Amino acid sequence: MRRLTLPLWLISGFLYAFMYAPIVVVIVFSFNSARHGGPWMGFTTEWYAKLLDSPDKITATNNTVILAVVSTIVSTVLGTMLGYGMSRYRFPGKRMFSWLMYIPVVIPDIVMAVAMLSFYALLRDWLGLFQLGMTTMIIAHITFQIPFVAIVVRSRMVGMDPAIEEAAHDLGASTWQTFWNVTFPLMIPGVLAGAMLAITLSLDDFVVSFFTTGPGATTLPILIYSSVKRGITPDINALSTLIVLASVAGVIGATLLQRPHRQAGGG
Amino acid sequence: MANKQKDEVQFGEQLTSRGQFLRSALTSGPGIFWVVFFLLVPLVSIAVISFLSRGMYGEIQRPFTLENFKRFIGFGLFGYDPLYPLIVLRSLVLGAATTILCVLGGLPLAFFIGAMPVRFKNMALTLVLIPFWTNLLIRTYAWQILLAPENPLAKLLVLLHLSSPGEPLYPSAFAIYIGMVCDYLPFLVMPLYASVEKIDWSIAEAAMDLGADGWRVFWHAVLPQVVPGLVAGIILVFIPAMGQFVIPDLLGGAKTVMLGNAIQQQFLQSRDWPFGSAITFLAMTLVMLSLWLYARSAGEKGGDIL
Numbered sequence: 001m002r003r004l005t006l007p008l009w010l011i012s013g014f015l016y017a018f019m020y021a022p023i024v025v026v027i028v029f030s031f032n033s034a035r036h037g038g039p040w041m042g043f044t045t046e047w048y049a050k051l052l053d054s055p056d057k058i059t060a061t062n063n064t065v066i067l068a069v070v071s072t073i074v075s076t077v078l079g080t081m082l083g084y085g086m087s088r089y090r091f092p093g094k095r096m097f098s099w100l101m102y103i104p105v106v107i108p109d110i111v112m113a114v115a116m117l118s119f120y121a122l123l124r125d126w127l128g129l130f131q132l133g134m135t136t137m138i139i140a141h142i143t144f145q146i147p148f149v150a151i152v153v154r155s156r157m158v159g160m161d162p163a164i165e166e167a168a169h170d171l172g173a174s175t176w177q178t179f180w181n182v183t184f185p186l187m188i189p190g191v192l193a194g195a196m197l198a199i200t201l202s203l204d205d206f207v208v209s210f211f212t213t214g215p216g217a218t219t220l221p222i223l224i225y226s227s228v229k230r231g232i233t234p235d236i237n238a239l240s241t242l243i244v245l246a247s248v249a250g251v252i253g254a255t256l257l258q259r260p261h262r263q264a265g266g267g
Numbered sequence: 268m269a270n271k272q273k274d275e276v277q278f279g280e281q282l283t284s285r286g287q288f289l290r291s292a293l294t295s296g297p298g299i300f301w302v303v304f305f306l307l308v309p310l311v312s313i314a315v316i317s318f319l320s321r322g323m324y325g326e327i328q329r330p331f332t333l334e335n336f337k338r339f340i341g342f343g344l345f346g347y348d349p350l351y352p353l354i355v356l357r358s359l360v361l362g363a364a365t366t367i368l369c370v371l372g373g374l375p376l377a378f379f380i381g382a383m384p385v386r387f388k389n390m391a392l393t394l395v396l397i398p399f400w401t402n403l404l405i406r407t408y409a410w411q412i413l414l415a416p417e418n419p420l421a422k423l424l425v426l427l428h429l430s431s432p433g434e435p436l437y438p439s440a441f442a443i444y445i446g447m448v449c450d451y452l453p454f455l456v457m458p459l460y461a462s463v464e465k466i467d468w469s470i471a472e473a474a475m476d477l478g479a480d481g482w483r484v485f486w487h488a489v490l491p492q493v494v495p496g497l498v499a500g501i502i503l504v505f506i507p508a509m510g511q512f513v514i515p516d517l518l519g520g521a522k523t524v525m526l527g528n529a530i531q532q533q534f535l536q537s538r539d540w541p542f543g544s545a546i547t548f549l550a551m552t553l554v555m556l557s558l559w560l561y562a563r564s565a566g567e568k569g570g571d572i573l
Contacts, residue, residue, distance in 0.1 A: 002468060004382050012379035015372050018449060019398045021420075022409030029412055039417045078298040085294030088278070089287045097299055103306060106502065106558060108510020110527045111313075111551050112306065114534050114543060118316055118327075119309035121540075143305040146298050165278040175280060206404050206513060211534070221404050228408045228517060240405040247401045255393055 023244055030237035047238035057239055060223040063134065067209070067219060068202040071141035076195040078142070079149025083194070084187070086150065087157040101147040109144075113211035116140050120212065132214030140212040141202045148201060149194035156190030189258075196254055310551070317545035327540050335545035351529065351546070355553065358526040362509030365447040366455075369504050370497070372448065373455035377493075380456075381463040392460065399453035407517050410446050411437055438520035446514045451507070455500035462496025501561075506554055526550050 030048070034041035051057055086098065104112060116139075120130045130136055164186070168178040206221035213222065220243060227236045282290070317335055322328040341349045380391045398406065413420050414436040424430045436442060466489060474488040512527025519525075524532075526546065533543030 002382055008375055008379050011375045015376050021413060022406045025412050026409045078301060081294045082298030085291050089291040091288050091291035106506055108507055110510050110512050110530055111547050114530055114547050115309035115313045119312055146302055162278050169280055200400055204402055224404050244401055248397055251396045251400050
């Protein structure tokens with residue numbers, strides 16, 4: 001179990017190949033010169049060149065980035081405050097709210113998506129606001145991101161040594177000073193981890209965006225979905241390849257970024 | 268009990284329960300308000316809408332009725348038809364089978380990464396993280412290319428007599444299962460690997476010294492130690508797998524409608540929101556019920572999910 005036996009190598013090798021087969025095939029077929037997919041017809045890079053002058057793909061990329069950045073900023077602020085408050089103070093109904101935070105973790109995203117879609121429709125009938133579009137999609141993303149950020153921040157807070165803050169108070173620091181000079185710097189790795197989770201959740205999300213968006217506010221996953229429904233085209237493979245490369249860069253970047261913090265943050 | 272002792276020293280500060288409440292409101296308040304308003308209230312309104320009726324143009328209107336639930340069970344306009352109970356069953360089977368297959372694959376993979384020499388461990392782990400963070404939609408539609416009859420994989424399967432030449436590999440239930448396991452395997456491996464790293468191997472050594480054979484050591488001395496990671500992984504796979512709508516939508520056909528597809532159809536195509544809400548409400552109940560049953564049988568070991 002602890003040794004690398006031959007069967008373990010074979011099984012793991014097969015599973016890695018299985019996980020990477022779809023990623024590799026998308027990359028390979030993005031260089032396929034066949035116009036409508038199909039078998040391999042020869043090497044070309046024309047699909048990448050075509051991406052640059054297709055305004056719908058550029059708009060979708062912009063929308064995806066705006067959505068991810070705005071929702072991550074808001075949810076990281078609110079989620080960090082929530083996680084901090086939950087780990088430090090008592091208030092009536094706290095147990096119930098701790099359960100509430102697990103809703104986005106344990107509920108299928110389609111349930112969240114249709115719930116928000118109907119709620120927006122109700123609000124629209126009453127208030128005339130919440131027209132489906134970029135704003136509703138951003139609100140929806142913030143909603144499922146907050147609990148994830150709060151859970152991550154809170155779990156990192158639990159491992160913090162109370163003696164450090166006690167010492168700050170004993171030395172005469174005010175609550176505010178203690179928070180900004182002692183507590184918050186210690187929280188930073190947790191906050192960054194929460195923000196990283198939030199931004200990837202947003203970039204990856206298709207279902208919630210698909211249900212809460214409106215005309216004109218297409219994101220990359222929505223664009224890919226609707227194109228694939230009409231039939232896979234090589235330019236979609238090229239677009240997907242770029243997204244895959246961005247994720248690979250993101251994963252490697254995040255791994256490198258976490259390295260110096262390894263000793264500070266446990267788990 | 269807590270009311271009697273009002274003041275409490277915490278992190279070097281003395282706070283009254285009023286102070287506690289005030290600070291909670293200032294820190295947790297906005298986040299709680301946001302989640303309650305934009306998530307809890309919508310979920311409750313779904314439950315309410317499921318008891319309402321659909322108007323002529325797809326609007327939601329009174330009277331309150333149980334019609335949606337009757338229709339769900341199978342008593343429709345044209346006599347009894349167990350369409351939706353079958354969809355529920357199919358989704359449950361899909362969720363359970365995906366989870367089992369992911370556990371069977373995830374166990375060797377997590378132990379493989381755990382056994383890697385330190386220098387390569389990070390690389391082996393990063394190789395799981397990349398599919399984990401790669402968009403699910405891309406990894407799913409790629410199987411349409413992989414399973415296409417003109418491409419090598421389909422030819423290989425025919426050659427091995429695992430599929431017949433005329434029969435397409437996609438759309439099919441087979442394609443859905445392949446896509447599901449491929450997409451969710453990393454979700455099981457990540458938390459499981461975290462548990463594997465924490466294993467106290469001296470327990471396994473002790474079991475071996477006491478004469479247990481390989482399987483017994485694994486079953487009694489190793490596996491119980493990775494239960495927390497396994498529980499987290501199973502939850503991370505089973506719930507989204509049961510509610511999946513993209514994978515069945517892209518890799519399956521009309522014969523493989525799952526709960527997620529049924530919900531999507533009612534909300535976006537038929538525009539029957541009350542009936543769609545009824546399906547959603549029941550799906551939600553089903554998830555909660557299976558979680559509760561699972562937590563009970565797993566001895567409530569799944570406390571903290573992340």
